[in-house]
Amino acid sequence: VPNLLDRYNVTLITQQIYRVIEKIGYMPAEQDGFTIFVEKSIPAIAVSEIVPNELSYKVISYNHHSMKGNLENKKETLLKLANLLEGKRKQLKSINSSLEDDLFYSFNNLNLRHNNKDISYKEKYKKHIADMSNTELENWYDEIYQLSLLAFLELDNIERINRIEELKRHY
Numbered sequence: 711v712p713n714l715l716d717r718y719n720v721t722l723i724t725q726q727i728y729r730v731i732e733k734i735g736y737m738p739a740e741q742d743g744f745t746i747f748v749e750k751s752i753p754a755i756a757v758s759e760i761v762p763n764e765l766s767y768k769v770i771s772y773n774h775h776s777m778k779g780n781l782e783n784k785k786e787t788l789l790k791l792a793n794l795l796e797g798k799r800k801q802l803k804s805i806n807s808s809l810e811d812d813l814f815y816s817f818n819n820l821n822l823r824h825n826n827k828d829i830s831y832k833e834k835y836k837k838h839i840a841d842m843s844n845t846e847l848e849n850w851y852d853e854i855y856q857l858s859l860l861a862f863l864e865l866d867n868i869e870r871i872n873r874i875e876e877l878k879r880h881y
Contacts, residue, residue: 741767749773753859760862765790772855781844784851785822791858792817798865805871806864813861816854821847 728738736747737755748771758766768787777783795802795813803810817823824834839847 737770739767739770741771746771746776753856753863756866757859757862760866761791761794765794769859773852779844779848781848781851784848784855788817788822788851788854788858791855791862792823795858795861798861801868802861802865805868806861809857809861809864813854813857816850816857820850820854822851822854 731738731747735750737750738745739748740746751770751773754770754772758769761769765787768790771777772784772787792814799810799814802813819826819836819839821827821839825831826834826836826839829835829840842850
């Protein structure tokens with residue numbers, strides 16, 4: 711009987727934790743048997759529903775404290791987003807050329823897709839990037855993450871815009 715009572719208490723405590731987490735604007739994200747609690751981000755949640763399942767968790771957990779300072783993990787997520795957006799680049803350019811230009815400039819020049827820090831890679835080397843601190847580079851990675859979310863939302867909105875344009879043609 712004590713084992714049953716312990717399980718009941720654990721369940722009760724877990725339910726209470728989830729309620730409190732929800733009230734303060736966080737949500738659980740689970741992968742491989744682990745649960746982390748991340749701040750609710752409407753854009754991140756929306757994009758996590760657009761991207762393939764294997765990338766959903768990374769999109770939601772990007773801003774979790776466990777990724778703070780982990781440039782390699784952030785870089786890995788950004789590269790996956792870049793690869794997914796590459797196939798939609800032309801479409802993105804047609805709806806928001808400035809976003810497409812800024813985003814792909816960032817992917818290619820902020821030590822993500824290319825080694826922009828090593829002077830031995832002369833054609834890709836950027837002194838300004840090489841001189842950046844890890845904190846400054848992480849801040850740029852966070853900006854690129856936000857731009858990536860915006861790009862996915864813009865792409866997801868194309869069908870909606872087309873339906874509105876069709877509606878306008880009839881009136």
